Amino acid sequence: MDEQPVLDRIEKLVAEEHSLWRAESEGRLDDAGHERLSAIRRSLDHAYETLRRRRAGQPDEGPADREVPDPPNELEGPDSEPPHTEHGVHGEDSSGSDPAPNVP
Secondary structure (H helix, E strand, O other): OOOOOHHHHHHHHHHHHHHHHHHHHOOOOHHHHHHHHHHHHHHHHHHHHHHHHHHHHOOOOOOOOOOOOOOOOOOOOOOOOOOOOHHOOOOOOOOOOOOOOOOO
């Protein structure tokens, strides 16, 4: 399936979203602008879901709770980083003073 129409729609929505954010930061966004910003966010969510479905070889529409795999993350290595408490720095047998006493 051709992804370009979805990518074009995403690009157009993002440009409008940035314009509205700029107006909001300058205090020029009215209630209708806030509503449009919410609608754009929903449209972007739908467009990204459509793009994920296409890349996964699934139909564009379907049950919202159907499993759609996320695209692969090239930044993840073969071993994920251990949870913060399991890296050995905060163990009960740590010796010496705590280098950052205010950090849990």
